[in-house]
Amino acid sequence: ETVVGKLVGLERVSNEDRLWRLSIAYHEDTTGFELPQFLNVVFGNTSIKANVQVEDIKLSKGLADAFPGPRFGTEGLHKLVGVALGE
Numbered sequence: 707e708t709v710v711g712k713l714v715g716l717e718r719v720s721n722e723d724r725l726w727r728l729s730i731a732y733h734e735d736t737t738g739f740e741l742p743q744f745l746n747v748v749f750g751n752t753s754i755k756a757n758v759q760v761e762d763i764k765l766s767k768g769l770a771d772a773f774p775g776p777r778f779g780t781e782g783l784h785k786l787v788g789v790a791l792g793e
Contacts, residue, residue, distance in 0.1 A: 710736060710747075727761070739772040 715729030737744040752758045765773065776783055784791050 734766050734768045737769065739769070741773060744769065744773070 711730045711732050713728060714731045715727070717727045719725040719727050732747055736747050748760060748763060752760055778786060781791060
């Protein structure tokens with residue numbers, strides 16, 4: 707049986723506001739190592755739930771290798787779109 711997401715952490719943030727912080731682990735194969743599918747796995751289900759937000763993402767070594775980040779860095783990206791750094 708394949709589990710899409712597994713609860714690996716649960717922490718109460720506020721008693722008054724009934725806020726909780728959850729940590730959910732996904733098997734990296736659920737992304738197909740494709741960025742659009744990765745975004746769908748992370749944000750797809752949470753975007754349809756009221757009062758739920760993604761606060762942090764930690765990548766496995768396999769996903770970090772598959773998604774190494776912007777090729778040109780922050781300065782290069784600003785240059786490509788014609789916007790000065792800090793704007």
